[in-house]
Amino acid sequence: MTILVTGATGSVGRPLVHALLDQGVEVRALTRDPSAAGLPAGVEVARADLADPGSLTPELFAGVDRAFVFPAQNVEPFAAAAVAAGVERFVVLSSLAAAREFARDEGSASQLHHAAVESAITRRTSAWTILRPGTFANNLLSWAWPISMGAPIRVPYLDSAQAPIHEADVADAIAAALLDDGTIGQAIPITGPQSLTRREQVGAIAAGIGRELEVVEISPDEFRADVAQFVPEPIIAMLLDYWRDTVAEPDRVRSVEALTGAPGRTLQSWARDHRSEFGAA
Numbered sequence: 001m002t003i004l005v006t007g008a009t010g011s012v013g014r015p016l017v018h019a020l021l022d023q024g025v026e027v028r029a030l031t032r033d034p035s036a037a038g039l040p041a042g043v044e045v046a047r048a049d050l051a052d053p054g055s056l057t058p059e060l061f062a063g064v065d066r067a068f069v070f071p072a073q074n075v076e077p078f079a080a081a082a083v084a085a086g087v088e089r090f091v092v093l094s095s096l097a098a099a100r101e102f103a104r105d106e107g108s109a110s111q112l113h114h115a116a117v118e119s120a121i122t123r124r125t126s127a128w129t130i131l132r133p134g135t136f137a138n139n140l141l142s143w144a145w146p147i148s149m150g151a152p153i154r155v156p157y158l159d160s161a162q163a164p165i166h167e168a169d170v171a172d173a174i175a176a177a178l179l180d181d182g183t184i185g186q187a188i189p190i191t192g193p194q195s196l197t198r199r200e201q202v203g204a205i206a207a208g209i210g211r212e213l214e215v216v217e218i219s220p221d222e223f224r225a226d227v228a229q230f231v232p233e234p235i236i237a238m239l240l241d242y243w244r245d246t247v248a249e250p251d252r253v254r255s256v257e258a259l260t261g262a263p264g265r266t267l268q269s270w271a272r273d274h275r276s277e278f279g280a281a
């Protein structure tokens with residue numbers, strides 16, 4: 001079986017490629033820049049842009065049975081070309097926001113984007129599985145700079161609780177869905193294995209990298225001022241709404257185990273896997 005992996009050079013795509021190779025699958029990896037892809041030997045690397053119809057040639061899809069759809073900015077051209085080329089089965093990376101379980105999700109940047117990505121596939125075929133992860137543990141790399149500098153981490157809503165998911169668990173869940181037709185037609189929410197307050201998340205990272213960490217609580221306005229230069233306002237608003245809501249209603253855990261056969265990786269193990277990014281040996 002040949003699986004076309006889009007987003008193959010990303011933080012989810014790389015472990016996905018490895019998970020599929022481990023299962024004996026032929027992997028064709030799509031990237032806009034093959035020279036920088038750095039993918040393992042045995043992977044066929046193809047140049048294309050999901051949003052550029054001209055790059056989505058018949059050769060890209062020749063022999064492809066299934067495809068993983070990365071939620072890039074505009075996947076309409078890719079969805080149209082892949083279905084027309086006869087790709088039989090799709091797994092789409094989306095977001096829990098697309099499930100619109102909470103009032104805050106309605107019209108949020110993430111809900112609007114991922115709803116469009118889902119629809120690009122579900123309008124064209126019924127052979128899909130959608131994975132809807134909650135917050136990625138990788139978002140906590142925003143603390144890497146203060147941690148590696150030995151500065152206090154500045155955090156609003158310290159008592160709010162989320163269930164961050166390791167990118168390798170997202171990848172393993174996608175690999176399982178690509179290989180198991182029992183999930184066809186399902187939109188599956190997934191999170192990390194523990195709902196932890198932001199204070200506990202700092203503790204898990206401290207344990208993972210083997211260092212004491214200092215954290216200070218800041219107000220939402222101070223957070224906005226800290227990040228306004230780097231983060232667009234709709235994303236800041238989405239994050240603050242999420243953390244505000246998860247004080248009273250902590251994230252509920254939605255385990256990957258039913259899909260992957262293993263409990264999700266803990267935040268402590270995620271931090272250990274990323275210790276160099278936190279400046280730890």
Ligand SMILES: NC(=O)c1ccc[n+]([C@@H]2O[C@H](COP(=O)([O-])OP(=O)(O)OC[C@H]3O[C@@H](n4cnc5c(N)ncnc54)[C@H](OP(=O)(O)O)[C@@H]3O)[C@@H](O)[C@H]2O)c1
Pocket residue numbers: 006007008009010011012013030031032033048049050051070071072073093094095096132133134135136138139
């Ligand atoms: N952060 C969260 O809490 C969260 C929660 C739920 C869902 N998500 C979703 O997960 C995504 C992040 O996944 P990630 O960490 O794996 O991303 P990432 O590390 O930023 O990687 C992005 C990948 O997308 C590819 N890509 C982007 N635009 C493309 C295009 N036009 N054509 C072809 N390839 C394109 C890039 O490939 P090349 O550069 O090699 O072409 C790269 O492989 C988010 O964007 C969001 O949609 C995130």
